[in-house]
Amino acid sequence: MTMSSALPTSRAPARWQDFLQLLKPRVMSLVVFTAITGMVCADAAINPILGAIAILCIAVGAGASASLNMWFDADIDAKMRRTRGRPVPAGRVQGADALTLGVVLSLFSTMLLGMTVNWLAAGLLAFTILFYAVVYTMWLKRSTPQNIVIGGLAGALPPVIGWAAATGTVPLNAWLLCAIIFMWTPPHFWALSLYTSEDYEKAGVPMMPVVAGAKSTRKQILIYSLLFTPLCLVPAFTGLGGLTYLAVAAGGGLIFLILAWRVFKSRAGDAADPRQDDGLYDVKAAAKDARNLFAFSILYLTLLFATLLAEHLLDLPAFGGF
Known part of the structure; x- marks a missing residue:
């Protein structure tokens, strides 16, 4: 050790x-x-x-x-x-x-x-x-x-x-909140790792871009995003979220998928386009799509939980339940 x-x-x-x-x-x-x-x-x-x-x-x-x-x-x-x-x-x-x-x-x-x-x-x-x-x-x-x-x-x-x-x-709804964060984590952190992979390689940390390469990482980000965004809609159908939550989850999920698709089609993480400096958000052109997904993922998760929090504090009706 x-x-x-x-x-x-x-x-x-x-x-x-x-x-x-x-x-x-x-x-x-x-x-x-x-x-x-x-x-x-x-x-x-x-x-x-x-x-x-x-x-x-x-x-x-x-x-x-x-x-x-x-x-x-x-x-x-x-x-x-x-x-x-x-x-x-x-x-x-x-x-x-x-x-x-x-x-x-x-x-x-x-x-x-x-x-x-x-x-x-x-x-x-x-x-x-x-x-x-x-x-x-x-x-x-x-x-x-x-x-x-x-x-x-x-x-x-x-x-x-x-x-x-x-x-x-x-109960199930508690684990549903857990599942949303769990599925959010890979595309969030892999987007970050695409433009910090040189650091991880230098430190000997086997992050996905270091081990599998940038192209494979971009593909896995898209796959996890396709699994994550529909999952975010589920609370509206279990009695946990309301109509406002459903709108936020659907609209934000669409943006999330668009950004994930752009990462998939980009050159983010390729060796020919390393990070510009120490800043998390100051990157070269090819890495901007990964940076944008990383930044929006934080906003999206925050909006999802903030909407649920507001709906329950205001005692707004749930959209559905089973």
Whole structure:
């Protein structure tokens, strides 16, 4: 196992901002948002204080996973332009401190959630942390180009945890929210990897463009998009989403498919057209289609969950159900 212990130690005391960065606050915000959506869509009365504790625990659990990920991946993070400025590879935080933070926050979040809300939600949170930190980070990420596909389960579980916190159960609609995020993950991250493949190759991470090539990756993005977009319509027919949701899912799904088709027909990821610089969105001409799909995928997922959240908060009627 390659860990961050081989990296230089911090030259100066770490700032609180460095430890905050270990928690990946941007990722945490998406986790919190989808967890809140799951909790609200459960349509169950929950004590506001317990609900707030549940969301806090889910957020802290996400931060714990991120800290463990940064501890273990510091060696490969140091080799990639997108991640080399993170606290551990940059030497601002020692690997042992990131590991300790991750373990402490993991135990704190799961135990507090179990003792105050329910143990089903706590068990799901513990499974999510272990799956992301151990199964994905320590095993899948470095061993298979399917790392994102399988590892995507960790990022897809927060709405299920939120639903379990509200009701103590995980019905079909909770897993439907999970499935939407799970199927969204491959086209989202593979679009990113098409114009960051040089970084992954340099770090020895077997992302799909590195192992199978850009052309195959573009094809798989299209295939997953063709599976993902119809799935987004399903909540309107299970009593979970309403007419507004159906319109957003259909309209956004059409745009998603158009962008995926453009990626399929493009030269994104080809060796003759590398990234322009360190920016995620500043790329050369052939990679712009991949960049556009990556950016829109974030917007589309956000709109889907925001619409569901609004419909349930406003108590709007469901479109259908079975």
